[in-house]
Amino acid sequence: MTAQPGRRRDAAATRAALLDAAAALFAERGFDRTTVRDIAGQAEVNQALLFRYFGSKEALFEAVVARNGREHLATTPPERLFSASLRGMLAPEGPRNRTLETYLRSSGSDGVGATLRQEIGEEYARVLATLTDAPDAGLRADLALAWLMGIALVREVTGKEPLASADPEHVSELVLTAVRTLLERSE
C-alpha cells in the first residue's frame, strides 16, 4: 500500500521520524502505555528499525527526553524560567512544553530514564534556586518545580475544572503571586 518494496532509503529521516513519533506518544500516554508498535506505526517505519537505531524502547525514551528536555532550559533567563514554563504549559496550542507532560505521564515507571529525569529536575531547580537569597533556596526551588508539575498533572491528566480551561493569564497571576513568597526575584 504505502511503501513500495524498499521505500525511500534514508536512515537519518527514519531516525528522526521515530524520535518525533515517540516524543508525541510518550507525552500523550507515558512510557508504559506506549508500545514500540505504536511508535513504529505512527512513524510509518518497520518496528525492527526502532531497535536497530536505538537499541531498546528505554533508550529511545532517553533520547527523546534528552533532545526535547534541555533546549528551552538553556535559552530562557532565570527570572523568566518559572513563568515561561507555566505559560508554555498553559498555552492552548503552539509549541507547548511537553517535557513536563512526558515526565509525569511516565512517572509510574521506575528505572526508566530515572537518572535522566532526575538530571533535568536538578537543572530546573538549580536555575530556580538562584532567584532567592534564602538559605533554603534549594528547597524553595523544589517546591516551585513541584507546583509546575502538579498543575500539569491536574490539567493534562485529570482535566479537572475549572483549572483545565482557565484563562492562562489569570492562572499565571495567582501562581506567580504565591510563588514570589518563595522566590522573590521570580518574573
Place this chain on the structure above:
Amino acid sequence: MTAQPGRRRDAAATRAALLDAAAALFAERGFDRTTVRDIAGQAEVNQALLFRYFGSKEALFEAVVARNGREHLATTPPERLFSASLRGMLAPEGPRNRTLETYLRSSGSDGVGATLRQEIGEEYARVLATLTDAPDAGLRADLALAWLMGIALVREVTGKEPLASADPEHVSELVLTAVRTLLERSE
C-alpha cells in the same frame, strides 16, 4: 506449604486481604505496573478469587480508591484539610495518606477509575474552595490541590533532593505561607 487443601474459608477476609494488598501495590506502583498476580500473591489468595469478588482489575482499583479516598476527607475540618493532607503526605511513617500517591502513580492510565478520581478531586476542591471569599475560589482551590499533587509527585516518584528528605515542618511552613495568598482562611 502455606495452605492446606482448602484453606481457612472466609470470603470476607479474602476480600479484605485483596483490598489491602491492592491498596498497597497500587500506591507503590500505580495501576498499570501492578499485576493481578502480584495482588493475589501479596494477599496470599488464589488469583481467580480476585475476579470472583471484584469482577476485574479495574473494578478492584475503584473499590480501593472508594474505600480509602473519602475517609479523611470526611473527618477533617476544612481549615485543616490542606495542612493535614500535606503533613500526612510528608510524614515519614504511620498512616500516610496514600490516596494522592495512588492517584498520581496511576495517572498514566486513561479510563481507569477516571470518573472516580475526578470525583475525589472535586470533593477535595469543593472543600478547599470554602476557604476564600474570592470569586475565583474554585480555581484557587484547584491550584492548591495541584500543589499537593506536585509535591507528592516530586517526593515520592522522583525522590528529588532536597525536597524528598526535607523537614516536614519546614516544608509545611513554606507551602502554607504561599498558599495563604490563595486561600486566606487555610490552617
Place this chain on the structure above:
DNA sequence: TCCGGTTGTAAGCAGCTGCTTACAAAACTA
C-alpha cells in the same frame, strides 16, 4: 559489473497480561 555494506521487511519467540474454566473441598440446609 559485481560486491559489501546499509536500509527495510516479515515472521516469530518467549514471557507476561487479564481473565476463564473445570473441578475439588468445605460449609450450610434439609
Place this chain on the structure above:
DNA sequence: TAGTTTTGTAAGCAGCTGCTTACAACCGGA
C-alpha cells in the same frame, strides 16, 4: 445423612509485549 451452595485450586487461553532473526532490496564504490 444427602444435596446444594459457597469457597478455594490448578491449569490454561488468547492477546499483547519487547525484542530477535533471517532475509530481500537498494546503494555506492571497485
